[in-house]
Amino acid sequence: MTHTEAGENEGLLVRRIRNGTVIDHIEGGEALNVVKILGITGTTQEALSIATNVPSRNMGRKDIVKLTNRELSKEEVDRIALISPHASINIIRNFKVCEKKGVEIPTVIEGLVRCPNPGCISNTNEPIRSKFRVLPTGLHCHYCDWVIAKDLTSYIL
Amino acid sequence: MATRHIISIKDFDRSEIDRLMDHARQIDSKKYDRNALSGKILAVLFFEPSTRTRMSFESAIARLGGTSVSVGSVDACSMAKGETLADTIRVVSGYADAIVIRHPKEGAARLAAEFATVPVINAGDGAGQHPSQTLLDLYTIRQSMPIDAIDVALVGDLRYGRTAHSLASALSLYNVRLHTLSPTGLELPDTLATELADKGMKIVNHDTIEEMIGLVDVLYVTRLQRERFPDSASYFNVASSYRITPELLTEAKEHLIVLHPLPRVDEIDPRVDESPHARYFEQSKNGVPVRMAMLMDVMQ
Numbered sequence: 001m002t003h004t005e006a007g008e009n010e011g012l013l014v015r016r017i018r019n020g021t022v023i024d025h026i027e028g029g030e031a032l033n034v035v036k037i038l039g040i041t042g043t044t045q046e047a048l049s050i051a052t053n054v055p056s057r058n059m060g061r062k063d064i065v066k067l068t069n070r071e072l073s074k075e076e077v078d079r080i081a082l083i084s085p086h087a088s089i090n091i092i093r094n095f096k097v098c099e100k101k102g103v104e105i106p107t108v109i110e111g112l113v114r115c116p117n118p119g120c121i122s123n124t125n126e127p128i129r130s131k132f133r134v135l136p137t138g139l140h141c142h143y144c145d146w147v148i149a150k151d152l153t154s155y156i157l
Numbered sequence: 158m159a160t161r162h163i164i165s166i167k168d169f170d171r172s173e174i175d176r177l178m179d180h181a182r183q184i185d186s187k188k189y190d191r192n193a194l195s196g197k198i199l200a201v202l203f204f205e206p207s208t209r210t211r212m213s214f215e216s217a218i219a220r221l222g223g224t225s226v227s228v229g230s231v232d233a234c235s236m237a238k239g240e241t242l243a244d245t246i247r248v249v250s251g252y253a254d255a256i257v258i259r260h261p262k263e264g265a266a267r268l269a270a271e272f273a274t275v276p277v278i279n280a281g282d283g284a285g286q287h288p289s290q291t292l293l294d295l296y297t298i299r300q301s302m303p304i305d306a307i308d309v310a311l312v313g314d315l316r317y318g319r320t321a322h323s324l325a326s327a328l329s330l331y332n333v334r335l336h337t338l339s340p341t342g343l344e345l346p347d348t349l350a351t352e353l354a355d356k357g358m359k360i361v362n363h364d365t366i367e368e369m370i371g372l373v374d375v376l377y378v379t380r381l382q383r384e385r386f387p388d389s390a391s392y393f394n395v396a397s398s399y400r401i402t403p404e405l406l407t408e409a410k411e412h413l414i415v416l417h418p419l420p421r422v423d424e425i426d427p428r429v430d431e432s433p434h435a436r437y438f439e440q441s442k443n444g445v446p447v448r449m450a451m452l453m454d455v456m457q
């Protein structure tokens with residue numbers, strides 16, 4: 001059938017899409033978190049397919065997320081790097097891969113995660129979005145300096 | 158020119174700190190223009206009770222020829238009516254030439270600076286930053302010795318004590334070896350210890366005050382809060398073992414200085430007040446020239 005690394009497995013798991021985005025090479029087991037980061041929930045409109053723990057030649061196992069009729073922006077794509085730095089983004093138009101790009105860890109993320117510090121001003125009714133600087137030690141709250149060192153996805157708003 | 162705010166000591170580099178302290182020393186020796194801020198108004202926005210910090214800012218602006226306006230009390234202010242801080246700040250920006258703010262939430266001053274059209278000075282945000290305290294701590298050390306190749310000890314609750322955290326961060330810009338003494342569970346947070354070590358600071362943790370006292374040039378004592386301990390017996394146990402007494406100080410270096418952000422409770426024996434090591438009242442007095450330098454820095 002195909003010569004891609006996922007081979008037949010993936011072909012069986014998810015149908016080809018006409019237009020949309022394929023997020024490939026997600027760390028095994030992180031697909032649901034990628035979906036969470038993208039803000040896709042049961043109530044949003046996208047048709048979505050997810051394949052998890054697909055055998056991969058380079059990664060052992062990988063996850064794949066396919067989104068119909070939605071092309072991701074750079075800001076959205078780069079957030080994925082926070083949990084899956086090797087992900088690749090394939091923009092599909094008329095069944096063909098039209099664009100292929102990697103993900104870059106952003107330097108600042110706004111409005112994505114909630115500050116874990118209950119005393120932080122960003123957890124009140126002030127007219128601001130949460131804001132974190134991305135540093136090697138973790139995400140640092142712009143307002144109170146708290147650090148999210150791990151389990152970032154449990155703080156997604 | 159961009160509006161200058163003073164939010165966190167971490168926003169400063171060493172030359173900026175040194176410049177502010179040089180300026181404070183000049184002011185301290187009475188070499189300053191008493192009308193430097195004449196006609197200027199400082200809004201004193203304290204959403205949390207404080208006497209010393211507030212009074213020293215008010216005294217600082219008055220000594221420079223300016224005036225201050227403030228809200229009467231916390232429950233009389235609009236925050237109690239549910240107005241956002243962002244709105245309060247936008248409004249107060251129209252009344253004054255600078256705002257000094259104390260607020261119970263961490264990051265409040267940073268937020269205020271984003272909505273203000275005049276300079277904002279942080280006078281304490283919850284358990285967060287309190288840069289004028291740090292600057293006056295540094296200033297007091299510098300009055301006694303150059304901040305270079307010295308050993309500074311932090312004693313007390315180093316987990317929640319914001320003055321200790323900010324001072325440690327600032328000292329990491331200098332050539333300082335840090336010594337710590339804190340009860341189990343109240344040690345310096347790991348993230349901070351790592352941050353300091355990454356900046357090249359050497360940190361030595363101690364188990365008793367006796368083993369540490371002879372090694373250091375500065376002893377920075379902070380308050381131990383009873384509610385941080387499981388019971389009052391363990392509080393009294395630790396508090397008495399950390400107490401600074403004249404007897405303990407006989408083991409100290411001759412030029413050792415003892416600092417405390419005040420108010421103190423039992424941490425320092427009142428008999429120490431008479432000793433040449435005691436600098437905590439000097440330290441609190443230094444709050445005025447240091448805050449004058451800060452006000453001139455942002456309001457001129």
Ligand SMILES: Nc1ncnc2c1ncn2[C@@H]1O[C@H](COP(=O)(O)OP(=O)(O)O)[C@@H](O)[C@H]1O
Pocket residue numbers: 004005006010015016017018022024064066090092095096097
């Ligand atoms: N029309 C399509 N519908 C769904 N998935 C597609 C489509 N075209 C390509 N893909 C998937 O997008 C990813 C990248 O495709 P491609 O560039 O052909 O492969 P590779 O990057 O493995 O060389 C692969 O996971 C592939 O299965």
Ligand SMILES: [Mg+2]
Pocket residue numbers: 004005006024
């Ligand atoms: Mg492939």
Ligand SMILES: [Zn+2]
Pocket residue numbers: 115116117120121122141142143144145146264
């Ligand atoms: Zn925060």
